[in-house]
Amino acid sequence: MRFDFSIRARLILGAALVLVAFMTFAGVALQRAHADSVQAAHFARLQGTIYLLLAGAEVDASGALVMPSGLAEPRLSLPGSGLYASILNVNRRETWQSASSVGANPPFQRDVPVGQWRYDVMDGAGGAFLAVGYGVKWAGPSVQATLVLSALEGKAAFDREVKAFRRTLWGWLIGSGVLLLLSQTLLLQWGLAPLQRVAQEVSRIEHGEQTEVQGRYPSEIAALTGNLNTLIKQERVRQTRYKEALSFLAHSLKTPLAVLRTALDEPAQLPDTVAEQVARMDDIVQHQLGRAGASGSARFAPYLHLAPILGRIRDSLGKVYAEKQLEFTLDCPPDLSWRIDEGDAFEMLGNVLDNAAKWAKQRVAVKAWREGGSLKVRIEDDGPGFSDTQAVLQLHVRMDEKVPGHGVGLAVVNDLVASHQGQLDLSSSRWGGAQVDILLPAA
Secondary structure, eight states: OOOOOOOOHHHHHHHHHHHHHHHHHHHHHHHHHHHHHHHHHHHHHHHHHHHHHHHHHHEETOHHHEESSSSOOOGGGGGTSSSEEEETTTTEEEEOOOGGGTTTTTOOOOOOBBBOEEEEEEEEETEEEEEEEEEEEEEEEEOEEEEEEEEEEEHHHHHHHHHHHHHHHHHHHHHHHHHHHHHHHHHHHHHHHHHHHHHHHHHHHHSSSSSSSSSSSOOOHHHHHHHHHHHHHHHHHHHHHHHHHHHHHHHHHHHHHHHHHHHTTTTGGHHHHHHHHHHHHHHHHHHHHHHHHOOOOOOOOOOOHHHHHHHHHHHHHHTTTTTGGGGEEEOTTOOEEEEEHHHHHHHHHHHHHHHHHHOOOEEEEEEEETTTTTEEEEESSSOOOOOOOHHHHTTTOOOOOTTTHHHHHHHHHHHHHHHOEEEEEEEEETTTSEEEEEEEOOO
16 A cells, blocks of 8 residues: 655655754764774873883883882882883793782783883773784893783773763763754644635635635745636636536527527528528537637646747648738747647637638738737738628627627637736727737737
8 A cells, every 4th residue: 555645744754854864873973082082092092001100110120010009100010000001022021910910810911012102092901902012122221122012901991981971972962962952843744824714715716615715825936826717717717618518508599599490480491591591500619619619818838939839820721812912921030939728829810810811802911029028919811891890899898799700700709808807909000901919918
């Protein structure tokens, strides 16, 4: 079974793993450094003992080792004190040992080269020892001797010191780790609170308790909440458009169907009536399908290059109206792009260009360009033009009538432009025909 952890659980688990790894590494490193430091300190004390032995040792004229009755270090005179010393006279094979080594039999070093120090941890009958040895060549007025000085100390004191430090170190590290985890949990709770509020607001939106995300959020998720609100609004607009299209379609088809029922009583006029009303119903259906299919302002749509779209529409209309031999003029930068659904672009531009080609005598001109942060498209023809531009647009506010000529196509375009929060203007062209200006603001 697969378990999906929350973001908070993942962050806490990740922080805990990183913290444990860091604490372990830091603890081991500190423990090792402390042990090395304590060991170096013990070796330094043993080295001082060696110097003390050197200061007290003498070699007589016969080459025999002579030691004072007492030394400055009292532990060397106390049996079982844990500090032991020895001097080996290599030439005479004689050994001096401190009084503290009586009965202990510590493992003194014997083979240290002259002029060299040797530091070691040795095992003996009484346990482990820290040992320091030094080889020296004694040069007197009439005799020379080779001495090996060795000082040992029981490792128990060293182990106790290291153990006490280890216990203190890990106690503090564990306590600090727990405190850091608690602090991290509180910080995560505070840092992730906005996401939790967003989730709660989305839940209220799903239950119909509110219509959009209303809270104020940090900049990192403000864009997310803004886009979420945009999606919610677009979806509601789309649903409203579908409902209105179905309602208008049902209402608009009532009249043609009533006319067809009446025509059943007049068989002679039935074919003409059927043809007329079927054409009317086809226009109504196309109109409402165009309204319902509009994608609307698409903040998340990819950028679409408009020059290829206009070129394809121009080529298609050139074939449809080939007998008119129209002169199409297309003025659109090749790199001009806009955030718009491809279907909306074809529907919008195709309807306007189709109407222009249908009514034009010889010329149709298209120009597309950016103006500020908006897209402007202008289509002109040299046809009869609009007799009353306001009336043409006003007729289709109700969107339940069939208007010949420009009517149905412009009604679809008007709805598409409105769904993009744009503006559609109708006027007279420079040739006296129709001019259609489409203005689309940035999504």
